[in-house]
Amino acid sequence: MNKKSKIYVAGHGGLVGSAIVNNLKAKGYSNITVQSHSELDLKDQLEVKKFFEREKPDYVFLAAAKVGGIKANNDFRGDFIYDNLCIQNNVIGQSLEHRVKKLLFLGSTCIYPKEVEQPMNEDSLLTSSLEFTNEPYAIAKIAGIKLCESFNLQYKTNFISVMPTNLYGLNDNFNLETSHVLPALMRKIYLAKLLRTNNFEEILTDLGLKHRDQISEHLATFGVTKNSVEIWGSGKPKREFMNVNDMADACIFIMENVNFSDLVNYKRKNNKLSLINSDGIEEIRNTHINIGTGEDISIIDLAKKIKKIIGYDGELIFNSLMPDGTMRKLTDVSLLNSLGWRHKVDLDQGISELYNWYRGN
Secondary structure, eight states: OOTTSOEEEETTTSHHHHHHHHHHHHTTOOOEEOOOTTTOOTTOHHHHHHHHHHHOOSEEEEOOOOOOOHHHHHHTHHHHHHHHHHHHHHHHHHHHHTTOSEEEEEOOGGGSOSSOOSSBOGGGTTSSOOOSTTHHHHHHHHHHHHHHHHHHHHHOOOEEEEEEOEEEOTTOOOOTTTOOHHHHHHHHHHHHHHHHTTOHHHHHHHHTOSOGGGHHHHHHTTTBOSSEEEEESOSOOEEOEEEHHHHHHHHHHHHHHOOHHHHHHHHHHTTOOOBOSTTOOBOOOOOOEEESOSOOEEHHHHHHHHHHHHTOOSEEEEETTSOOOOSEEOBOOHHHHHTTOOOOOOHHHHHHHHHHHHHHO
Protein backbone atom coordinates (compact mmCIF):
# COMPACT_ATOMS: atom_id res chain seq x y z
CA MET A 1 0.00 0.00 0.00
CA ASN A 2 1.09 3.58 -0.51
CA LYS A 3 -0.25 6.59 1.38
CA LYS A 4 -2.70 7.52 -1.40
CA SER A 5 -4.03 4.03 -2.11
CA LYS A 6 -7.82 3.73 -2.03
CA ILE A 7 -8.52 1.69 1.12
CA TYR A 8 -11.93 0.36 2.13
CA VAL A 9 -12.44 -0.60 5.77
CA ALA A 10 -15.60 -2.69 6.14
CA GLY A 11 -16.94 -2.54 9.70
CA HIS A 12 -15.30 0.78 10.59
CA GLY A 13 -17.78 1.43 13.41
CA GLY A 14 -16.76 -1.62 15.44
CA LEU A 15 -13.99 -2.20 17.95
CA VAL A 16 -11.48 -3.52 15.39
CA GLY A 17 -12.59 -1.50 12.37
CA SER A 18 -12.40 1.83 14.19
CA ALA A 19 -8.92 0.99 15.47
CA ILE A 20 -7.77 0.11 11.94
CA VAL A 21 -9.09 3.42 10.57
CA ASN A 22 -7.39 5.40 13.35
CA ASN A 23 -4.13 3.50 12.86
CA LEU A 24 -4.18 4.05 9.09
CA LYS A 25 -4.72 7.79 9.56
CA ALA A 26 -1.92 7.96 12.13
CA LYS A 27 0.40 6.29 9.60
CA GLY A 28 -0.46 8.89 6.94
CA TYR A 29 -2.96 7.00 4.78
CA SER A 30 -5.31 9.65 3.41
CA ASN A 31 -7.66 7.90 0.97
CA ILE A 32 -9.84 5.79 3.28
CA THR A 33 -13.45 5.02 2.44
CA VAL A 34 -16.06 3.77 4.92
CA GLN A 35 -19.81 3.17 4.83
CA SER A 36 -22.24 2.85 7.73
CA HIS A 37 -24.76 0.01 7.79
CA SER A 38 -27.53 2.46 6.83
CA GLU A 39 -25.47 3.47 3.78
CA LEU A 40 -24.42 -0.03 2.74
CA ASP A 41 -25.92 -3.36 3.80
CA LEU A 42 -23.08 -5.82 3.29
CA LYS A 43 -25.56 -8.72 3.25
CA ASP A 44 -27.07 -7.29 0.04
CA GLN A 45 -25.11 -8.59 -2.95
CA LEU A 46 -26.37 -5.93 -5.36
CA GLU A 47 -25.58 -3.06 -2.97
CA VAL A 48 -22.05 -4.37 -2.43
CA LYS A 49 -21.54 -4.79 -6.19
CA LYS A 50 -22.62 -1.18 -6.84
CA PHE A 51 -20.35 0.07 -4.05
CA PHE A 52 -17.28 -1.65 -5.54
CA GLU A 53 -18.15 -0.40 -9.03
CA ARG A 54 -18.41 3.14 -7.70
CA GLU A 55 -15.50 3.26 -5.23
CA LYS A 56 -13.01 0.86 -6.86
CA PRO A 57 -10.89 0.24 -3.73
CA ASP A 58 -7.29 -0.94 -4.14
CA TYR A 59 -7.13 -2.55 -0.68
CA VAL A 60 -9.82 -3.96 1.61
CA PHE A 61 -9.88 -4.64 5.35
CA LEU A 62 -12.86 -6.93 6.06
CA ALA A 63 -13.57 -6.30 9.75
CA ALA A 64 -17.38 -6.33 9.40
CA ALA A 65 -19.19 -9.24 11.07
CA LYS A 66 -22.18 -10.18 13.17
CA VAL A 67 -20.67 -10.79 16.60
CA GLY A 68 -21.88 -11.49 20.13
CA GLY A 69 -21.24 -13.37 23.36
CA ILE A 70 -21.93 -17.01 24.18
CA LYS A 71 -25.67 -16.53 24.74
CA ALA A 72 -26.24 -14.60 21.51
CA ASN A 73 -24.19 -17.11 19.50
CA ASN A 74 -26.22 -20.00 20.89
CA ASP A 75 -29.66 -18.33 20.71
CA PHE A 76 -29.30 -16.94 17.18
CA ARG A 77 -27.33 -19.70 15.50
CA GLY A 78 -28.98 -19.31 12.10
CA ASP A 79 -28.43 -15.55 12.02
CA PHE A 80 -24.76 -15.87 12.94
CA ILE A 81 -23.90 -18.31 10.18
CA TYR A 82 -26.14 -16.79 7.50
CA ASP A 83 -25.30 -13.12 8.07
CA ASN A 84 -21.55 -13.73 8.27
CA LEU A 85 -21.51 -15.92 5.17
CA CYS A 86 -23.40 -13.23 3.25
CA ILE A 87 -21.06 -10.44 4.37
CA GLN A 88 -17.93 -12.44 3.59
CA ASN A 89 -19.08 -13.82 0.25
CA ASN A 90 -20.20 -10.41 -0.98
CA VAL A 91 -17.09 -8.46 0.03
CA ILE A 92 -14.53 -11.13 -0.88
CA GLY A 93 -16.40 -11.97 -4.10
CA GLN A 94 -16.52 -8.36 -5.25
CA SER A 95 -12.87 -7.91 -4.29
CA LEU A 96 -12.07 -10.71 -6.74
CA GLU A 97 -14.40 -9.30 -9.38
CA HIS A 98 -12.89 -5.81 -9.15
CA ARG A 99 -9.27 -6.98 -8.88
CA VAL A 100 -8.54 -5.63 -5.43
CA LYS A 101 -4.77 -5.74 -4.95
CA LYS A 102 -4.93 -7.13 -1.45
CA LEU A 103 -7.59 -8.04 1.10
CA LEU A 104 -7.31 -8.78 4.81
CA PHE A 105 -10.08 -10.96 6.25
CA LEU A 106 -10.48 -10.91 10.04
CA GLY A 107 -11.74 -14.03 11.73
CA SER A 108 -11.51 -15.29 15.30
CA THR A 109 -9.62 -17.94 17.27
CA CYS A 110 -12.98 -19.63 17.92
CA ILE A 111 -12.28 -21.41 14.61
CA TYR A 112 -10.12 -23.88 16.51
CA PRO A 113 -11.44 -27.13 17.98
CA LYS A 114 -12.86 -27.20 21.49
CA GLU A 115 -10.27 -29.73 22.67
CA VAL A 116 -7.11 -28.43 21.07
CA GLU A 117 -3.47 -28.57 22.11
CA GLN A 118 -2.26 -25.33 23.69
CA PRO A 119 -1.05 -22.95 22.41
CA MET A 120 -3.32 -23.12 19.37
CA ASN A 121 -1.34 -23.48 16.16
CA GLU A 122 -2.69 -22.58 12.70
CA ASP A 123 -2.42 -26.23 11.65
CA SER A 124 -4.88 -27.38 14.33
CA LEU A 125 -7.74 -26.02 12.21
CA LEU A 126 -10.36 -28.69 11.39
CA THR A 127 -8.60 -31.40 13.39
CA SER A 128 -11.61 -32.10 15.67
CA SER A 129 -15.01 -30.78 16.82
CA LEU A 130 -15.78 -27.12 17.50
CA GLU A 131 -17.28 -25.63 20.66
CA PHE A 132 -21.05 -26.13 20.24
CA THR A 133 -22.23 -22.69 21.38
CA ASN A 134 -20.35 -20.76 18.69
CA GLU A 135 -20.09 -23.47 16.02
CA PRO A 136 -22.19 -21.60 13.39
CA TYR A 137 -20.09 -18.43 13.75
CA ALA A 138 -16.86 -20.45 13.65
CA ILE A 139 -17.94 -22.34 10.53
CA ALA A 140 -18.70 -19.04 8.78
CA LYS A 141 -15.22 -17.76 9.63
CA ILE A 142 -13.61 -21.02 8.47
CA ALA A 143 -15.51 -20.64 5.19
CA GLY A 144 -14.04 -17.14 4.86
CA ILE A 145 -10.52 -18.49 5.35
CA LYS A 146 -11.08 -21.18 2.73
CA LEU A 147 -12.67 -18.70 0.30
CA CYS A 148 -9.60 -16.43 0.48
CA GLU A 149 -7.24 -19.40 0.25
CA SER A 150 -9.10 -20.93 -2.69
CA PHE A 151 -9.25 -17.66 -4.64
CA ASN A 152 -5.51 -17.24 -4.07
CA LEU A 153 -4.80 -20.71 -5.47
CA GLN A 154 -7.20 -20.47 -8.42
CA TYR A 155 -7.08 -16.79 -9.37
CA LYS A 156 -3.68 -15.72 -7.95
CA THR A 157 -5.27 -13.13 -5.67
CA ASN A 158 -3.51 -11.87 -2.54
CA PHE A 159 -6.21 -12.33 0.11
CA ILE A 160 -4.90 -12.98 3.62
CA SER A 161 -6.83 -14.19 6.67
CA VAL A 162 -5.92 -13.30 10.25
CA MET A 163 -7.31 -14.77 13.45
CA PRO A 164 -7.18 -12.39 16.44
CA THR A 165 -7.30 -13.51 20.05
CA ASN A 166 -9.60 -11.85 22.66
CA LEU A 167 -9.50 -8.11 22.05
CA TYR A 168 -10.22 -5.13 24.27
CA GLY A 169 -9.83 -1.39 23.93
CA LEU A 170 -11.40 1.94 23.07
CA ASN A 171 -14.97 1.66 21.70
CA ASP A 172 -15.40 -1.70 23.46
CA ASN A 173 -18.82 -3.08 24.42
CA PHE A 174 -19.51 -2.49 28.13
CA ASN A 175 -23.09 -3.80 28.16
CA LEU A 176 -23.32 -5.97 31.28
CA GLU A 177 -25.50 -8.53 29.50
CA THR A 178 -23.55 -8.91 26.25
CA SER A 179 -19.97 -7.72 26.80
CA HIS A 180 -16.91 -9.94 26.96
CA VAL A 181 -15.11 -10.69 30.19
CA LEU A 182 -12.58 -7.84 30.45
CA PRO A 183 -14.92 -4.87 29.85
CA ALA A 184 -17.64 -6.57 31.90
CA LEU A 185 -15.32 -6.99 34.89
CA MET A 186 -14.10 -3.42 34.54
CA ARG A 187 -17.58 -1.93 34.58
CA LYS A 188 -18.86 -4.12 37.42
CA ILE A 189 -15.86 -3.31 39.63
CA TYR A 190 -16.09 0.39 38.76
CA LEU A 191 -19.79 0.46 39.70
CA ALA A 192 -19.04 -1.38 42.95
CA LYS A 193 -16.43 1.26 43.78
CA LEU A 194 -18.94 4.08 43.12
CA LEU A 195 -21.48 2.31 45.32
CA ARG A 196 -18.94 1.80 48.08
CA THR A 197 -18.04 5.53 48.05
CA ASN A 198 -21.72 6.61 47.85
CA ASN A 199 -21.17 8.27 44.47
CA PHE A 200 -24.80 7.86 43.46
CA GLU A 201 -24.90 10.59 40.83
CA GLU A 202 -22.21 8.90 38.76
CA ILE A 203 -23.98 5.55 39.11
CA LEU A 204 -27.24 7.05 37.86
CA THR A 205 -25.42 8.57 34.91
CA ASP A 206 -23.58 5.33 34.12
CA LEU A 207 -26.71 3.16 34.29
CA GLY A 208 -29.11 5.67 32.77
CA LEU A 209 -31.40 5.49 35.80
CA LYS A 210 -33.43 8.37 37.25
CA HIS A 211 -33.95 7.46 40.90
CA ARG A 212 -31.45 6.46 43.57
CA ASP A 213 -33.73 3.78 44.99
CA GLN A 214 -33.42 1.84 41.71
CA ILE A 215 -29.67 1.40 42.03
CA SER A 216 -29.24 -1.43 44.52
CA GLU A 217 -31.86 -3.69 42.95
CA HIS A 218 -30.52 -3.09 39.45
CA LEU A 219 -26.88 -3.76 40.35
CA ALA A 220 -27.77 -6.81 42.44
CA THR A 221 -28.98 -8.55 39.26
CA PHE A 222 -25.35 -8.40 38.07
CA GLY A 223 -23.85 -9.47 41.39
CA VAL A 224 -22.65 -5.95 42.29
CA THR A 225 -22.92 -4.59 45.85
CA LYS A 226 -20.86 -2.05 47.74
CA ASN A 227 -19.01 -4.87 49.53
CA SER A 228 -18.50 -7.40 46.75
CA VAL A 229 -18.58 -8.25 43.05
CA GLU A 230 -19.73 -11.70 41.94
CA ILE A 231 -17.90 -13.27 39.00
CA TRP A 232 -19.14 -16.35 37.15
CA GLY A 233 -17.04 -19.50 37.42
CA SER A 234 -14.09 -20.52 39.54
CA GLY A 235 -11.72 -17.89 38.12
CA LYS A 236 -9.26 -20.65 37.14
CA PRO A 237 -9.65 -20.53 33.32
CA LYS A 238 -6.87 -18.67 31.53
CA ARG A 239 -7.39 -16.26 28.66
CA GLU A 240 -5.20 -14.21 26.36
CA PHE A 241 -6.02 -10.52 25.94
CA MET A 242 -4.74 -8.17 23.26
CA ASN A 243 -5.14 -4.41 22.99
CA VAL A 244 -7.09 -3.54 19.85
CA ASN A 245 -4.52 -0.89 18.87
CA ASP A 246 -1.91 -3.63 18.72
CA MET A 247 -4.30 -5.70 16.62
CA ALA A 248 -4.79 -2.82 14.18
CA ASP A 249 -1.04 -2.26 13.98
CA ALA A 250 -0.50 -5.97 13.21
CA CYS A 251 -3.15 -5.87 10.47
CA ILE A 252 -1.54 -2.90 8.75
CA PHE A 253 1.93 -4.44 9.11
CA ILE A 254 0.66 -7.56 7.35
CA MET A 255 -0.99 -5.54 4.58
CA GLU A 256 2.25 -3.61 4.06
CA ASN A 257 4.73 -6.47 4.33
CA VAL A 258 3.22 -9.95 3.94
CA ASN A 259 1.89 -11.68 0.84
CA PHE A 260 0.16 -15.03 0.33
CA SER A 261 3.32 -16.36 -1.32
CA ASP A 262 5.28 -15.55 1.85
CA LEU A 263 2.91 -17.72 3.90
CA VAL A 264 3.18 -20.63 1.48
CA ASN A 265 6.97 -20.37 1.49
CA TYR A 266 7.00 -20.27 5.30
CA LYS A 267 5.01 -23.49 5.45
CA ARG A 268 7.28 -25.15 2.90
CA LYS A 269 10.38 -24.10 4.82
CA ASN A 270 8.97 -25.47 8.07
CA ASN A 271 7.78 -28.74 6.52
CA LYS A 272 4.11 -27.91 7.00
CA LEU A 273 3.13 -28.83 3.42
CA SER A 274 3.09 -32.35 2.05
CA LEU A 275 2.66 -34.29 -1.18
CA ILE A 276 -0.34 -36.49 -0.62
CA ASN A 277 -1.49 -38.47 -3.63
CA SER A 278 -0.29 -40.41 -6.64
CA ASP A 279 -0.39 -37.27 -8.77
CA GLY A 280 1.95 -35.51 -6.35
CA ILE A 281 -0.49 -32.70 -5.60
CA GLU A 282 0.78 -30.42 -2.86
CA GLU A 283 -1.66 -29.49 -0.09
CA ILE A 284 -1.67 -25.76 0.56
CA ARG A 285 -3.91 -25.05 3.51
CA ASN A 286 -4.02 -23.25 6.86
CA THR A 287 -2.29 -20.16 5.46
CA HIS A 288 -4.06 -17.88 7.92
CA ILE A 289 -2.15 -16.02 10.65
CA ASN A 290 -2.86 -16.01 14.39
CA ILE A 291 -2.66 -12.55 15.93
CA GLY A 292 -2.13 -12.39 19.68
CA THR A 293 0.37 -11.84 22.45
CA GLY A 294 1.25 -15.45 23.20
CA GLU A 295 0.63 -14.68 26.90
CA ASP A 296 -2.38 -15.53 29.07
CA ILE A 297 -3.74 -14.81 32.55
CA SER A 298 -6.29 -16.50 34.81
CA ILE A 299 -9.65 -14.78 35.23
CA ILE A 300 -9.02 -14.46 38.98
CA ASP A 301 -5.70 -12.68 38.37
CA LEU A 302 -7.30 -10.49 35.71
CA ALA A 303 -10.06 -9.47 38.15
CA LYS A 304 -7.49 -8.68 40.85
CA LYS A 305 -5.49 -6.59 38.38
CA ILE A 306 -8.58 -4.58 37.35
CA LYS A 307 -9.59 -4.18 40.99
CA LYS A 308 -6.16 -2.74 41.85
CA ILE A 309 -6.12 -0.34 38.89
CA ILE A 310 -9.63 0.94 39.68
CA GLY A 311 -8.92 1.16 43.40
CA TYR A 312 -11.79 -0.96 44.70
CA ASP A 313 -11.29 -2.46 48.17
CA GLY A 314 -14.31 -4.77 48.32
CA GLU A 315 -14.39 -8.55 47.82
CA LEU A 316 -14.31 -10.60 44.62
CA ILE A 317 -16.62 -13.60 44.91
CA PHE A 318 -16.25 -16.40 42.35
CA ASN A 319 -19.44 -18.38 41.79
CA SER A 320 -18.16 -21.87 41.02
CA LEU A 321 -21.73 -23.08 40.39
CA MET A 322 -21.61 -21.18 37.09
CA PRO A 323 -19.75 -22.60 34.06
CA ASP A 324 -16.06 -21.97 33.49
CA GLY A 325 -16.00 -22.65 29.78
CA THR A 326 -12.79 -23.83 28.14
CA MET A 327 -9.98 -23.86 30.70
CA ARG A 328 -7.36 -22.36 28.39
CA LYS A 329 -7.30 -20.58 25.01
CA LEU A 330 -3.84 -19.35 24.02
CA THR A 331 -2.65 -18.62 20.50
CA ASP A 332 0.63 -19.78 19.03
CA VAL A 333 2.05 -16.58 17.50
CA SER A 334 5.34 -18.00 16.26
CA LEU A 335 4.34 -17.40 12.61
CA LEU A 336 3.41 -13.77 13.29
CA ASN A 337 6.62 -13.19 15.24
CA SER A 338 8.71 -14.77 12.48
CA LEU A 339 7.17 -12.34 9.99
CA GLY A 340 8.58 -9.48 12.06
CA TRP A 341 5.75 -8.27 14.32
CA ARG A 342 5.31 -8.45 18.12
CA HIS A 343 2.75 -6.83 20.42
CA LYS A 344 3.70 -3.64 22.25
CA VAL A 345 0.95 -2.84 24.80
CA ASP A 346 1.18 -4.80 28.07
CA LEU A 347 -2.00 -5.67 29.93
CA ASP A 348 -1.54 -3.24 32.84
CA GLN A 349 -1.04 -0.32 30.47
CA GLY A 350 -3.97 -1.37 28.29
CA ILE A 351 -6.39 -1.77 31.21
CA SER A 352 -5.38 1.62 32.67
CA GLU A 353 -5.92 3.35 29.32
CA LEU A 354 -9.28 1.65 28.82
CA TYR A 355 -10.44 2.54 32.34
CA ASN A 356 -9.54 6.21 31.84
CA TRP A 357 -11.30 6.21 28.46
CA TYR A 358 -14.43 4.60 29.92
CA ARG A 359 -14.66 7.15 32.73
CA GLY A 360 -14.41 9.96 30.19
CA ASN A 361 -16.98 8.51 27.84
